[in-house]
Amino acid sequence: MFVISNLLYAIAIVLQLFIYVEIFAVILSALLSWITPFRYSTFRQFIDAVANIVLRPFRKLIPPIGPVDITPMIAIFVLVFLENFLVRTLFDLAVRLR
Numbered sequence: 001m002f003v004i005s006n007l008l009y010a011i012a013i014v015l016q017l018f019i020y021v022e023i024f025a026v027i028l029s030a031l032l033s034w035i036t037p038f039r040y041s042t043f044r045q046f047i048d049a050v051a052n053i054v055l056r057p058f059r060k061l062i063p064p065i066g067p068v069d070i071t072p073m074i075a076i077f078v079l080v081f082l083e084n085f086l087v088r089t090l091f092d093l094a095v096r097l098r
Contacts, residue, residue: 001097001098002097002098004097005094005095005097005098006094008090008093008094008097009090009091009094011090012087012090012091012094015082015086015087015090016083016087019079019082019083019087020083021050022050022051022053022054022075022079023076023079023080025047025050025051026051026054026055026072026075026076026079027072027076028047028051029047029048029050029051029055029072030072032044032047032048051072054075054078054079055071055072055075058071058074058075058078059071062074
């Protein structure tokens with residue numbers, strides 16, 4: 001059972017890291033969207049590409065409210081929920097299987 005426990009623990013670590021990177025990318029992308037001179041920089045395009053992994057599905061479901069885009073906020077809420085529910089559940093399950 002320790003092999004399954006270690007597998008679940010490793011999956012939880014990777015998922016947690018992915019969620020933290022996505023939250024950081026979404027926040028940074030939203031902040032950089034206010035700065036128009038950097039629209040075509042490679043750094044901004046990279047951050048937008050990473051953030052759009054999560055934002056694209058939400059933008060299909062949620063229409064913009066006037067000039068305000070609330071999808072980054074909703075994406076962060078969903079990512080925090082996934083981190084607190086799914087990742088912690090995997091951690092607890094891995095500990096119980098040892």
